[in-house]
Structure formats: structure tokens, C-alpha cells
Amino acid sequence: MSWLTETLTSTLGRKVIMALTGIFLILFLAVHLTGNLQLLKNDGGEAFNIYAEFMSTNPLIQFVSKGNFFFILLHVLISIFLTRKNRQARPVSYQVAVKSETSTWSSRNMGILGTLIFVFLIIHLKGFWYEMHFGQIPYKNYDGFEARDLYAVVDQAFSQWYWVAVYLVGMLAVAFHLSHGFQSAFQTLGLNHVKYSPAIRFVGLAFAILVPAGFAAIPIMMFFT
Amino acid sequence: MNLTLKVWRQKNSADKGKFETYEVSDISPDMSFLEMFDVLNEQLVNESRDPIHFDHDCREGICGMCSMYINGKPHGPKDAITTCQLHMRSFKDGDTIVVEPWRAKAFPVLKDLVVDRSSFDRIIQAGGYISVNTGGVPDANEIPIRKDIANEAMDAAQCIGCGACVAACKNASAMLFVSAKVSQLALLPQGQVERKSRVENMIAQMDGEGFGACTNTGACEAVCPKEISISNIARMNREYFSAKVSSQKV
Amino acid sequence: MNLNSKIPEGPIAEKWTKHKFNMKLVNPANKRKYDIIVVGSGLAGASASASFAELGYNVKCFCFQDSPRRAHSIAAQGGINAAKNYQNDGDSIYRLFYDTVKGGDYRSREANVHRLAEVSVNIIDQCVAQGVPFAREYGGLLDNRSFGGAQVSRTFYARGQTGQQLLLGAYSALSRQIANGKVKMYARTEMLDLVLVEGKARGIVTRNLVTGKIESHSAHAVVLATGGYGNVFFLSTNAMGSNCTAAWRAHKKGALFGNPCFTQIHPTCIPVSGDHQSKLTLMSESLRNDGRVWVPKVAKPKLTAKEATKIPEEERDYYLERKYPSFGNLVPRDVASRNAKMVCDEGRGVGNTGLAVFLDFADAIKRDGKDVIEAKYGNLFDMYKQITGDNPYEMPMMIYPAVHYTMGGLWVDYNLMTNIPGLYAIGEANFSDHGANRLGASALMQGLADGYFVIPYTIGDYLATMPYTKVDTDHEAFREVESKLKAKLDKLMSIKGKQTVDDFHKALGKIMWEYCGMSRNEEGLKLAKGKIQALKKEFWEDVKVLGSQDELNMSLEKANRVADFIELGELMIDDALHRSESCGGHFREESQTGEGEAKRKDDEFSFVSAWEYKGENQAEELHKEELVFENVKLTQRSYK
Known part of the structure; x- marks a missing residue:
């Protein structure tokens, strides 16, 4: 085995892949939210549709987007490998375990949260991303710029309560996943310091609350307006 | 006080094992948890029943031999102590106490509550040392070490190798144990020569022994009787990747 | 020889x-x-x-x-x-x-x-x-x-x-x-x-x-x-x-x-709390740098540490400071231990068992502040609290000597x-x-x-004087030892008596501590020898070892060890009996100064006692290695 494969297939190497892909996805979430908040602009979806059209046609963005999918799949795949190894590491489980005293709930349930997020992601992609790329969305003209009316699709979806509910559950899972994952990624990468680690934990927690809350605000507000 | 004990009994490593329930009475709150087990064992022997086997030696919290998973926590309900330092005043009359062995693939049960922790020894053998032969070393004061660095190294070096970190971890990961030794030697100037090969070899051995990965839950740190910090794990990760990227070993 | x-x-x-x-x-x-x-x-x-x-x-x-x-x-x-x-x-x-x-x-x-x-x-x-x-x-x-x-x-x-x-x-x-x-x-x-x-x-x-x-x-x-x-x-x-x-x-x-x-016998250990006690825990000797050792002047049975704080100064006997004004609480281990035993023998011991003395930090805390004491002894105080449940910042510790x-x-x-x-x-x-x-x-x-x-x-x-040739483990010398050992283990397993191994170990410990502990005398040692011989006989007739030989069997391990402890105990008593001087940790009551301190007899006992085993139930033979002091002048120790 070459040193590279040896490194990347070790438990530590796999954890680092988790951390790096995780950090990329965190960055993606931030960008994604900034774009999506345009849905709340009171312009009948003009800004959002132009933005969406740009994002789905720009070659550079498309390249990054492919990378994004790859990283999501990698994150999922490696987590499956790790979970399997972790399960094997304890063939007989305990009769009694009081875990709540020693660790947070989210830190112990990253797999479940991740699975929830993955299911949410499929629904989410089917609903919007698939429609945008392979569906038949009519074009609208904004001062000579042709853009598909994704806003209408979104607006239609979020007028139904169950779509809103799916998004709320999804964002809740993202929030908990991030509350552990953000700072955990830094710990895995060995980026800890007595001065900066508290700041990382604070930013991580703030991110885990604000970003999912921002995403969740969209369906709620669209549902009520 | 009177207590009900549910204890894991397993004849040997091939046996499937099961819980058995015992009653003990007139337990003094001044007894240590292991002394309570002594009382139970005397009771069992007098009834001609096989006494419960458990590991213990120094009974003052430093040898790392005792290893009981008590009511869902390694070394019982109190922080920063080993099972032998746990006293019965931490329990109430009428309590039911469930006692299990450490559970991990890398710690197979030998009998009852006794597990085989030789995997830890093999990890140390893979590199947890500084290769100096006896004699021919410089005068001790020729290697000055900053006081805070020496203290930090000592914090890590306090590990007693009991395995509570593995027992508590949901993944049965040995990262805290391994990182404590890696940290101690990486911090000290004496450890620099073998810094890279040490961490590479120890991690490879750790993976080979079948321990799980780290999910950074912090459970290990919370149950460690010597309160070893998970910042050591971060340091070990750093050491590992910089070694992997820069060492000459291909 | x-x-x-x-x-x-x-x-x-x-x-x-x-x-x-x-x-x-x-x-x-x-x-x-x-x-x-x-x-x-x-x-x-x-x-x-x-x-x-x-x-x-x-x-x-x-x-x-x-x-x-x-x-x-x-x-x-x-x-x-x-x-x-x-x-x-x-x-x-x-x-x-x-x-x-x-x-x-x-x-x-x-x-x-x-x-x-x-x-x-x-x-x-x-x-x-x-x-x-x-x-x-x-x-x-x-x-x-x-x-x-x-x-x-x-x-x-x-x-x-x-x-x-x-x-x-x-x-x-x-x-x-x-x-x-x-x-x-x-x-x-x-x-x-x-x-x-x-x-x-x-x-x-x-x-x-x-x-x-x-x-x-x-x-x-x-x-x-x-x-x-x-x-x-x-x-x-x-x-x-x-x-x-x-x-x-x-x-x-x-x-x-x-x-x-x-x-x-180390003077600062946590006292025995009851019959269940399985081992003793040492508290570092350094505690005596700041702690003051005392017992009440008049016996107060079952005095607790909490009650002790209310006992006025004039009713306390800081016996080490009183007897050894120049060394005070810092006398060597053997002297400190022996004096603790003496005050307890007088009935002035404290705690439930009467086998403890106080080690008091109240003055040190008053003088230096709690922070200073905590910095010096924090981990020891925590350990003490963990084991006894008493907080030594608020009340005196109880200590008693233990074999170390x-x-x-x-x-x-x-x-x-x-x-x-x-x-x-x-x-x-x-x-x-x-x-x-x-x-x-x-x-x-x-x-x-x-x-x-x-x-x-x-x-x-x-x-360098040995040939390289190895002895095969099939050699008859190995075979013979193996078969004798197996017979011994078989014997241990076959007794199937009524008393547990710990019963015997505790009985042995009691004899040794009583007669061959901190102070020893001829009469007691002779009595103890008889008791140990009887215990040995009883052990081989009545010990109860469960389980089998071909498995992890801690009772068998222990029985095997206790059998040897009993025999060694007898030799210790023979040695203590023979050495009728006091020296270091060995205090023979017959050999003390007018002030009750240990007195060596250099002209008679300046040798190493080396005992030779002569066979089952036979008296061991004493060989003497004379000690020659060419560099150090022999003096009587004094800590007054």
C-alpha cells in the first residue's frame, strides 16, 4: 500500500476526509443561504430567478456544483465505512449506558442526523434541482435576460404545509448535525488551541443556529404570505 | 445498606455469558466498591459458588488494573477516579447496580469482568518510547525544558492505561490512550528524533487492533480517571498528518 | 556455609x-x-x-x-x-x-x-x-x-x-x-x-x-x-x-x-475503617511538614474528626512536639509510627476503632492561607476526602501507621x-x-x-564462565519440579475445607501485626510462633478453594501465595526473636533507652541474618554476615 492510500484509509485519514468535505459543505451552505434569501425579496422572484439561472448555467459554478455532489457522496460513503468499523469495534453492547452525562446527544447521533439530512436532500433535489435541470419550467424575461421561473415552483411548493414540514425537519437535523460537526471538523484536523478553540466552538454554534434558521425562515414566510 | 447487584458472568472467552443477580447486605458506606465485591465473593465462596473474577491490584487508583463498567459508566458514577477509589457512600440503600466488563473487540473478555488489554501494550511497543539504550545519555540538565511544556507533557503522561476511554467511547476508540503517549513524547525535546515514525506506527497498530474511529464526542475525556484532555487527540491528528505528508517513508 | x-x-x-x-x-x-x-x-x-x-x-x-x-x-x-x-x-x-x-x-x-x-x-x-x-x-x-x-x-x-x-x-x-x-x-x-x-x-x-x-x-x-x-x-x-x-x-x-x-511501617496512612478493609492507602510523608500530630490528653473514645475541632488547645497532646522538641512532627518514620502506637495503646487513640491519631492542618491554614495549603497538598486532601468522606480543610485528618x-x-x-x-x-x-x-x-x-x-x-x-549449552525443559530437573508443583496444586484444590483463603490471610495478618509489627517482645514472638504453626496446620486441613486448575482462578492463585506467606511469617518471627536488639524499624521492647527509644547492640548484632531453609517443619539455620564499617561512625540516633 502506498503511503497515500495508507493514510487515507486509516481511521484518522477517513476522519480527515469527513472533516474536509464537511467544511466544504459548510461553506456551500453559507453561499446557498445567501442566494436563497433572495426568495424573500418582494420582487415577484426576479432577483432569485436571475440568480438561479446564473447558477445553473455558469460553467464554473457547474463545475463546483459537481464537486459539491461528489463531496456529499464522499462524506456519506466514508461515514458508512467508519460506522461499520465502529460497530465492529464493539461486538457486544452494554446493558446499561448513561451517555447523556458524558457527551452531547448530537455528537452520538451524527449518523442518524446524517441519514435524515440525506433523505431530505433527495426530496429537496427532486423538488427543485431536478426540476431546474431536467424539468419544463417556463422562461421569464427580465430586461432582456431569459430566466426560468423557479420562484413559481418554490412558491407553489411552500404553499403546501407538508413541504414546509419536510423543510423544518430537514433544517432541524442540519442544525444538530452542525452543532457537533462544525467544531468536530476542526478537532479532527488538529486545529485546536487554547486561545482559539473557544471561538471556534462559539462560531460553530452560532452557525448551527443561524444558518438553518435562515433556511427555515424561507418556507415559513412563504407559506404565510 | 442492602444492594442488588446485576453482574456479568462469563466462564471464559468462548462462553456466551449472562447477567446474574446477587443480593448483598450490611454494606458499610466506608467500603470501597471493590471491598463490597470482596464481601460478595466471600459470601459466594461460603455458598460454594464460583467467586466473581475482576481485575484489581494497587487499589489506590494508579495501576490501572481495575475496570468495571458500573451503571452505564466506566469506573462508576463519580468523575476522575478509578473503580477502586469509588466508595459505597456514593450509592443509596436499596440501589440496583449493574456491573459489566469493558466492551470492545480489542478487549476480549477472559472471565467475568476480566478483559485482555494487551492491545494497549502492543500499541506502546509499536513506538511509544524514545530509543535510548541504558547509559551514554547526556546529563539530565543538558536538556532544558520549559516548565509549562513539562507540565503539559506530564498531564498527558499521567495516563494509567485502564481503558476507560475505550469503554466509554461509542466507537470503542483508543484515540485518547494513544494520543496521550504521542502528545507526551511530541512535546518533549527528547521525543523529536522519532516524532514522525512514532505516530505513524502507533496509529497503524491501533487500527490493526480493531479499535473504532473518533467521533469527537468527548466521552473519553469525561470518564478518564486522570482527566486527560481530548486536546491531545487534536495534537495527535496534527502529528499524524504532518508526519504522513513529510516523512520519507513511502 | x-x-x-x-x-x-x-x-x-x-x-x-x-x-x-x-x-x-x-x-x-x-x-x-x-x-x-x-x-x-x-x-x-x-x-x-x-x-x-x-x-x-x-x-x-x-x-x-x-x-x-x-x-x-x-x-x-x-x-x-x-x-x-x-x-x-x-x-x-x-x-x-x-x-x-x-x-x-x-x-x-x-x-x-x-x-x-x-x-x-x-x-x-x-x-x-x-x-x-x-x-x-x-x-x-x-x-x-x-x-x-x-x-x-x-x-x-x-x-x-x-x-x-x-x-x-x-x-x-x-x-x-x-x-x-x-x-x-x-x-x-x-x-x-x-x-x-x-x-x-x-x-x-x-x-x-x-x-x-x-x-x-x-x-x-x-x-x-x-x-x-x-x-x-x-x-x-x-x-x-x-x-x-x-x-x-x-x-x-x-x-x-x-x-x-x-x-x-509508614506513619501516615489512612486508618482502617472496618473489618472489610482490604488494603491501606499511604498519604505522602510530606504532609508532616505542615500538619501537627495530636491526640486528646485524656482518652475520648470514638472521637470523630468533626468533634475534634471543638476540643480546646489545652486538652490536646501534641505528643511528637512535646517529646522531640527539635524534630517535632518531622521525626523519622519509625519513631513517628511507634509513638502513634504508644498513644493508641494508652487508649487515647481516636476514631471508631481507637486506632488513629489526628494530623491537623488548622494552624497551617490559618498561618499560610487555604490556597497555599491547597497548592501543596491539594491532591492528597482530595484523595483523603474521597476515601474517608471527611474534608481535611475543615477538620483534622486521621492517620495511623501501616506496613509499607x-x-x-x-x-x-x-x-x-x-x-x-x-x-x-x-x-x-x-x-x-x-x-x-x-x-x-x-x-x-x-x-x-x-x-x-x-x-x-x-x-x-x-x-562469561557459563557454557552456551542450553538445558532442555524436558530435562528431569524440570520434570521433577513440575510434578511436585502439580501435586501441591492438586492438594490445595482437594482440601475442600470450610474457611476461605482470605480468612487465613486475615488471621495471619492479625498475628503478624500484633506480635511482629511496630514493637516486638520475646514473649509475644514466642506466642506468635505457636499461633502461626497452628494456622499453617489449619490451612492445609481446612482451606476452601473453588473452581478448577485449568482456568483463571484467583482463589487458587491467592491460596498458593498465602501458603507461602504463612511460612515466611514464621521465619520473620524467628528472625525478630533472635535479634534481641532494637534497630530501625525493628523495635524490641527489651532493648530501649531510659527514654523509651530504640537501642542498638552493635557489639552483638552488627551482622546480616541470613537464614537457610532446612526442610519442611524444621528450624531454619542462621548464618551471619558480619558488617564492617570502615567509613561511617556508628552512633545512637537521637531526635530530641
Whole structure:
């Protein structure tokens, strides 16, 4: 085995892949939210549709987007490998375990949260991303710029309560996943310091609350307006 | 006080094992948890029943031999102590106490509550040392070490190798144990020569022994009787990747 | 028998250097043709195993614990002495030598002690190179503290866990050699007997504690590093597994036992809380630097620590300060222990059992503030609170003496070889360096000195005379020992009596503590001898061992050890009876000064008692190694 494969297939190497892909996805979430908040602009979806059209046609963005999918799949795949190894590491489980005293709930349930997020992601992609790329969305003209009316699709979806509910559950899972994952990624990468680690934990927690809350605000507000 | 004990009994490593329930009475709150087990064992022997086997030696919290998973926590309900330092005043009359062995693939049960922790020894053998032969070393004061660095190294070096970190971890990961030794030697100037090969070899051995990965839950740190910090794990990760990227070993 | 201590000629400071030159060497290429067995993996055993392997010998190392890292050396708290004179306070090799001989109450061998002081400086260098994180000054150099009444600061320490750090250092060196394939480690394996071929130690027979398998191991030399026998008292600060079996079985094969009655009783331990007590916990001696020892002037049965705070000054007897105004609470271990016993015998002891005295920090806290006391002793106070439930910041601690260390052990010559060729004893297992009383922070020093810097040289001198030929474990000598052992184990299993092993161990401990503990007298010792003989008989008729031989069976392990403790106990009593002087930890009531202090009889007892086993139920024969003091002047110790 070459040193590279040896490194990347070790438990530590796999954890680092988790951390790096995780950090990329965190960055993606931030960008994604900034774009999506345009849905709340009171312009009948003009800004959002132009933005969406740009994002789905720009070659550079498309390249990054492919990378994004790859990283999501990698994150999922490696987590499956790790979970399997972790399960094997304890063939007989305990009769009694009081875990709540020693660790947070989210830190112990990253797999479940991740699975929830993955299911949410499929629904989410089917609903919007698939429609945008392979569906038949009519074009609208904004001062000579042709853009598909994704806003209408979104607006239609979020007028139904169950779509809103799916998004709320999804964002809740993202929030908990991030509350552990953000700072955990830094710990895995060995980026800890007595001065900066508290700041990382604070930013991580703030991110885990604000970003999912921002995403969740969209369906709620669209549902009520 | 009177207590009900549910204890894991397993004849040997091939046996499937099961819980058995015992009653003990007139337990003094001044007894240590292991002394309570002594009382139970005397009771069992007098009834001609096989006494419960458990590991213990120094009974003052430093040898790392005792290893009981008590009511869902390694070394019982109190922080920063080993099972032998746990006293019965931490329990109430009428309590039911469930006692299990450490559970991990890398710690197979030998009998009852006794597990085989030789995997830890093999990890140390893979590199947890500084290769100096006896004699021919410089005068001790020729290697000055900053006081805070020496203290930090000592914090890590306090590990007693009991395995509570593995027992508590949901993944049965040995990262805290391994990182404590890696940290101690990486911090000290004496450890620099073998810094890279040490961490590479120890991690490879750790993976080979079948321990799980780290999910950074912090459970290990919370149950460690010597309160070893998970910042050591971060340091070990750093050491590992910089070694992997820069060492000459291909 | 002619006891030859083989002390080299010449001035004391040159003996070791000259001896090292005069010893025969084994060619590096030939070292790999020799096998050495080391029993025990504590400071002495691990350091010796690693050093042998580094030299090129093939080593087999055995320990009964699950890992060599667990040996009881790990529990030493205070520190390790070395004559480095880093503090510029007038320390020297000669001063450490002098202090150790004097501290041992002039019952140790000068030449051995001087060598110990010489190599003490190398130990610190070695440990630092291994990465032992000793305490440091702000300038980055090593810190020292004073210890055990020494007038210089020569104790190196790693918080309150010096023994742990030194052992882990030796364990890491050992681990490296295990990885190199030069040491084969046998954990959870107990030595049960020594095998002699043509009068030489050529191997051991062991029991695999997991499978119960009896196995033979052959070698060119056998090194016992099996620690002390304090557990003969049942309650001691030793680990639960610490035992005398390996040393005792070697004794029964002909190795002489030196000064068996010399035991050290440490004054500051947490008192016994009840019949359930399984072991005692030491509180570092350093506590006496600030704590004041007292009992009430008039007996107050079952006085608790909480009630004690309300007892006015004039009703307290600070008996150490009263009797020893110049040393006060800092008198040596043996004096402090004996005085605690005396006040308790007068009925003035405190606590539930009446077997405790107070160690009070109220004045120190008032004087220095709680923060200062916490910084000095915080971990000890926490440990005390954990065990007793009392908070020593608010009320006095209760302490009582407990068995801590055994100065006696297998008799060895200057080369650390017993009178059996090829059988060595190192560390606490031998009798050699501490005389009748060991100074604080000297046990770690001796263990590592023997293992790193003495035996690696002296064993070569012996092996150089040995042929390379190995003895096969099918040899009849091995077969014979194996079958005798199996018969003994069968016998233990077959008694199926009524009393548990612990019942016997407790009974033995009670006899030993009562009659052969902190003070001893002829009448009591004679009584105890009868009691032990009766106990031995009862043991072999009524002990109850369950389970089978071919499995992990801790009752069987213990029964086997207790059987030996009973026999050793009898020898300790014989030795204590014979030595009718008081010296160090051995206080014979018949031999005291007008003020009740220990009185040596140098003209009669200036020798090492080396006992020879003569057979089952026969009196052992005493051999004397005269002690010659050429450098240290013998004086009566006084701490008034």
C-alpha cells in the first residue's frame, strides 16, 4: 500500500476526509443561504430567478456544483465505512449506558442526523434541482435576460404545509448535525488551541443556529404570505 | 445498606455469558466498591459458588488494573477516579447496580469482568518510547525544558492505561490512550528524533487492533480517571498528518 | 556455609570502578547465545530486562499482572533521590551514602550503599533521556525537593506520581525490546518454582494464570525482581497481588533469606475503617511538614474528626512536639509510627476503632492561607476526602501507621547474586541497601540502580564462565519440579475445607501485626510462633478453594501465595526473636533507652541474618554476615 492510500484509509485519514468535505459543505451552505434569501425579496422572484439561472448555467459554478455532489457522496460513503468499523469495534453492547452525562446527544447521533439530512436532500433535489435541470419550467424575461421561473415552483411548493414540514425537519437535523460537526471538523484536523478553540466552538454554534434558521425562515414566510 | 447487584458472568472467552443477580447486605458506606465485591465473593465462596473474577491490584487508583463498567459508566458514577477509589457512600440503600466488563473487540473478555488489554501494550511497543539504550545519555540538565511544556507533557503522561476511554467511547476508540503517549513524547525535546515514525506506527497498530474511529464526542475525556484532555487527540491528528505528508517513508 | 559477600578491595569510592574493570566480559557476538529469565516487571525487573536486551542477551520477562506497566512501583508518590547537587546545597555521593547508612540504622553493607549513591546520578540522566517528565524550574532545569528529613534537596519528582513516571519510562524501554524481539514478555504468568541443574539456577516453572497451564522455562541465569512481602500482614500499602512466592520458593531451593524481620511501617496512612478493609492507602510523608500530630490528653473514645475541632488547645497532646522538641512532627518514620502506637495503646487513640491519631492542618491554614495549603497538598486532601468522606480543610485528618516496605529479602552478594549460582535478586526483593530502615525516596533509586546500572555488568561476570549449552525443559530437573508443583496444586484444590483463603490471610495478618509489627517482645514472638504453626496446620486441613486448575482462578492463585506467606511469617518471627536488639524499624521492647527509644547492640548484632531453609517443619539455620564499617561512625540516633 502506498503511503497515500495508507493514510487515507486509516481511521484518522477517513476522519480527515469527513472533516474536509464537511467544511466544504459548510461553506456551500453559507453561499446557498445567501442566494436563497433572495426568495424573500418582494420582487415577484426576479432577483432569485436571475440568480438561479446564473447558477445553473455558469460553467464554473457547474463545475463546483459537481464537486459539491461528489463531496456529499464522499462524506456519506466514508461515514458508512467508519460506522461499520465502529460497530465492529464493539461486538457486544452494554446493558446499561448513561451517555447523556458524558457527551452531547448530537455528537452520538451524527449518523442518524446524517441519514435524515440525506433523505431530505433527495426530496429537496427532486423538488427543485431536478426540476431546474431536467424539468419544463417556463422562461421569464427580465430586461432582456431569459430566466426560468423557479420562484413559481418554490412558491407553489411552500404553499403546501407538508413541504414546509419536510423543510423544518430537514433544517432541524442540519442544525444538530452542525452543532457537533462544525467544531468536530476542526478537532479532527488538529486545529485546536487554547486561545482559539473557544471561538471556534462559539462560531460553530452560532452557525448551527443561524444558518438553518435562515433556511427555515424561507418556507415559513412563504407559506404565510 | 442492602444492594442488588446485576453482574456479568462469563466462564471464559468462548462462553456466551449472562447477567446474574446477587443480593448483598450490611454494606458499610466506608467500603470501597471493590471491598463490597470482596464481601460478595466471600459470601459466594461460603455458598460454594464460583467467586466473581475482576481485575484489581494497587487499589489506590494508579495501576490501572481495575475496570468495571458500573451503571452505564466506566469506573462508576463519580468523575476522575478509578473503580477502586469509588466508595459505597456514593450509592443509596436499596440501589440496583449493574456491573459489566469493558466492551470492545480489542478487549476480549477472559472471565467475568476480566478483559485482555494487551492491545494497549502492543500499541506502546509499536513506538511509544524514545530509543535510548541504558547509559551514554547526556546529563539530565543538558536538556532544558520549559516548565509549562513539562507540565503539559506530564498531564498527558499521567495516563494509567485502564481503558476507560475505550469503554466509554461509542466507537470503542483508543484515540485518547494513544494520543496521550504521542502528545507526551511530541512535546518533549527528547521525543523529536522519532516524532514522525512514532505516530505513524502507533496509529497503524491501533487500527490493526480493531479499535473504532473518533467521533469527537468527548466521552473519553469525561470518564478518564486522570482527566486527560481530548486536546491531545487534536495534537495527535496534527502529528499524524504532518508526519504522513513529510516523512520519507513511502 | 561460608557467606562470601565478595566486596571488592580498596577505598570505598573506588570499589565499584575497580570491580567493573576486573569483571569478566561476554563478547558482544556471544551475548546472543545466553538466555536470561527476569521475574517481575517493576522498576528493577523492567529496567534490567530492557538493559539486558540492549546488550544483546535473550530475555524472558514474567509478571502476574495483565501488563508489565502495572507493577506496584507505579504507586510510589514522593520522588527519587540522586546525589546530583543541582541545588548547590552541599550534596555529594558521599553524603547520600552516609545518610543512607545512618538512616538504615547501621545494618546495611557500606560498599553496596556507596555504589547505590554513585549510580544514582546516572539514573536521573537515563530517565530524562527516556522522556520522564520530571518537575522543572522556570529556567527549564530540574527541580528538587527535600524529603524524609534529609538536610539537602536531592529528591527529583514528577508531581505525586514519580513511581508511575519512572515505571512507565522503564516499561517503554522494555516495550521497545519486546518489539525488537529481544524480550519475550509473559504477562499473567506467575513463577511458582526455581529449577536447579547441577547446583545452578537454570530455569523456572510458571503457571499461566489464564489457562492454568504449568510451563517450564530454561535459561542461563534467573533474576528475581519480585518486590517485597509486606502483604504478609494482610493489610499494607502493597498492591493486592504483591506476594513473596517467587522469592520464598527460591529460598526453599537453597537461597538464603536476609533480615526477614526488617519491615518498614509508614506513619501516615489512612486508618482502617472496618473489618472489610482490604488494603491501606499511604498519604505522602510530606504532609508532616505542615500538619501537627495530636491526640486528646485524656482518652475520648470514638472521637470523630468533626468533634475534634471543638476540643480546646489545652486538652490536646501534641505528643511528637512535646517529646522531640527539635524534630517535632518531622521525626523519622519509625519513631513517628511507634509513638502513634504508644498513644493508641494508652487508649487515647481516636476514631471508631481507637486506632488513629489526628494530623491537623488548622494552624497551617490559618498561618499560610487555604490556597497555599491547597497548592501543596491539594491532591492528597482530595484523595483523603474521597476515601474517608471527611474534608481535611475543615477538620483534622486521621492517620495511623501501616506496613509499607520490607527491607529484608533474599541475601545477595555485592554482585546481587544469591548464594545459588546464577540466581540474582534485585530491587525490593533483595535485602541489600537499606539496612533496618529505608529513607524516603530511596526505594525507586535502588530498584533502578540495580536494574539499569548494576546487574547488567555483574551478570556478565557470571555468564562469561557459563557454557552456551542450553538445558532442555524436558530435562528431569524440570520434570521433577513440575510434578511436585502439580501435586501441591492438586492438594490445595482437594482440601475442600470450610474457611476461605482470605480468612487465613486475615488471621495471619492479625498475628503478624500484633506480635511482629511496630514493637516486638520475646514473649509475644514466642506466642506468635505457636499461633502461626497452628494456622499453617489449619490451612492445609481446612482451606476452601473453588473452581478448577485449568482456568483463571484467583482463589487458587491467592491460596498458593498465602501458603507461602504463612511460612515466611514464621521465619520473620524467628528472625525478630533472635535479634534481641532494637534497630530501625525493628523495635524490641527489651532493648530501649531510659527514654523509651530504640537501642542498638552493635557489639552483638552488627551482622546480616541470613537464614537457610532446612526442610519442611524444621528450624531454619542462621548464618551471619558480619558488617564492617570502615567509613561511617556508628552512633545512637537521637531526635530530641
